[in-house]
Amino acid sequence: MSINLGAEISRRRREQKLTQEDLAELSDLSVNFISRLERTKDQNISIQKLDSIARALNTTTPDIVNNAYREKQVRNSEVVQDSTPVFIKKVANELRKLPKERAEKMCKAFIILLKEANE
Incomplete structure (x- = not known):
């Protein structure tokens, strides 16, 4: 299962009111790297770089990974709950x-039928 670490890092960075430049400086990484990580689904990141980002954000690597995983689960469950039969x-x-007027008449008739079926 792929998770989006960049989205979690971006969320935490914005929570702390840091710019990408601030995070890059605090983690000794390039702004380009931070930007690419946050804006793409490319999760090609070493554990050392992730650790550096986590320390800069005053958290731990497992915490970032766990929250990104939880967010993925929430998004997946929303898709299932919102799926239309x-x-x-x-x-x-x-x-x-159908033409708009005809579709509207059909919808009104269908609603009447549904209400009658529920009585």
Whole structure:
């Protein structure tokens, strides 16, 4: 499972009101490296560099990794919770094919039917 360490590093950096330049200076890394790490999904980072960033952010490497992993789990669970059943997607797709006025009439009729079914 890939996690986005750069997003977690960026979040922590902004929380501490540090610029990328500040973090680069504190971690003895280049601004270009910090920028690339934060903006891309390229997670090619050595443990030494990650340790240096963690120290500069007053945290630990495991803490950064764990939070990035937790964030990935939260995003994945949101996708599952927000997924629309296939039959609803099919209905919506068919409604999109209709002229706007006709689709609106169909939706109103469908809502009436649903309300009657729930009585």
